[in-house]
Amino acid sequence: MNTMIGDPANIEDLDVRRAWSAAANVVDPEIPVLSIADLGVLRAVRRGEDGIMEAVITPTYSGCPAMNMIALEVEMALVAAGFENNRVTTVLSPAWTTDWMTDQGREKLRDFGIAPPQGKASRRALFGEDVIECPHCGSKSTERISEFGSTSCKALYRCLACREPFDYFKCI
Amino acid sequence: MNQALFDYTLRLADTSLVLGHRLSEWCGHGPMLEEDIALANLGLDLVGQARSLYTYAGEVEGKGRDEDALAYLRDVYDFKNILLVEQPNGDFAATMVRQLLFSAFMHPFWFEMRMSRDATLAAIAAKSEKELAYHLRHSGEWVIRLGDGTAESKRRTEAALDTIWPFTGEMFESDPADQDLIEAGIAVDLTTFRGIWTKTVDDVLERAGLARPDDGWMQTGGRIGRHSEHLGFILADMQFLQRAYPGAAW
Secondary structure, X not given: OOOOOOOHHHOOOHHHHXXXXXXXXXXXXXXXXXXXXXXXXXXXXXXXXXXXXXXXXXXXXXXXXXXXXXXXXXXXXXXXXXXXXXXXXXXXXXXXXHHXXXXXXXXXXXXXXXXXOOOOOOOOOOOOOOOOOOOOOOOOOEEEEEOOOOOOOEEEXXXXXXXXXXXXXXXX | XXXXXXXXXXXXXXXXXXXXXXXXXXOOOOOOHHHHHHHHHHXXXXXXHHHHHHHHHHHHHOOOOOHHHHHHOOOHHHXXXXXXXXXXXXXXXXXXXXXXXXXXXXXXXXXXXXXXXXXXXXXXXXXXXXXXXXXXXXXXXXXXXXXXXXXXXXXXXXXXXXXXXXXXXXXXXXXXXHHHHHHOOOOOOHHHHHHHHHHHHHHHHHHHOOOOOOOOOOOOOHHHOOOOOHHHHHHHXXXXXXXXXXXXXX
């Protein structure tokens, strides 16, 4: 199985390419500006050995409640694209990382008012904080209010320059 | 069926679920809004990990039990979680001390488990390790803040440490069946773990200005289904709906 998303333009089977486009347009229900392709949640679209069109997705966090809805929407998108007979498979490995988020996805996040994940999700020290840029005014003078925010994937920050609170999509 | 693998996976699942449920009890009762959300987030991660583990345990068992059957339709003596996680939440200090002692163990545990020859356990571990890194940091920061805070917060954190400490020994227990899994490259060898755990805990306690309690008599029994009185109440709460209305779905 593909471990990373291939360039959909390289998919030779036109049906699979069309199915990819349909699935890739599904958005995250909590962050509607990001598609599941931007997020890296959509891992692959392929034709199974039994001929059924299969979309492979991976959760951001183990307990992410959006996964059921995303799976359902991918299924609906595939049906709408003419693939009545389809299958959505969830895989845990390789574990999702913010490193998979596309540059386009990061820009969309910032425009939406959420600070995108900064740097690589490499091993981090037990304590200490990263400098997170305010998505509203660009100031680097910000402080963390809480490591945990409105969804599993976000932390809560406050900008000390423009005084606006904002979400930060944390590195994992 | 691989009985040892089933038991091993089920114990991990039960431990994650019971602590996840305990944390969910804070929902709406956190000391402040941000912390209320944080505790719910920690609980959600643990319940999510438990779901993957139960699903896998059901596959290993091969009798058609799914995650819900394993979580909702077993009684106290069938649960194999460690006693630490079923202890009452107590005050916020007690919850954070329990979370620190647990996360300082589980984070390196999942880190090691990523190398398991069992592909499913390795995959679950790769996700859980990342999540536990945040749990460890969060609970560690709070224990430092509480220990190094007011006289009252320090007193409560010390009291919590003394109460919870006797439940830490069980984390390091293993049995002959585990040994077989370790030799097969599936389970994690815990013999090296006490050092890692002690170092992390000591680091936090030192910053918090708290003394590590002496190791005395340690509580044991959860791993073989002998529980404190608390687990029954947790299950009564958690399982009520499926017991009263079997198969209910919505």
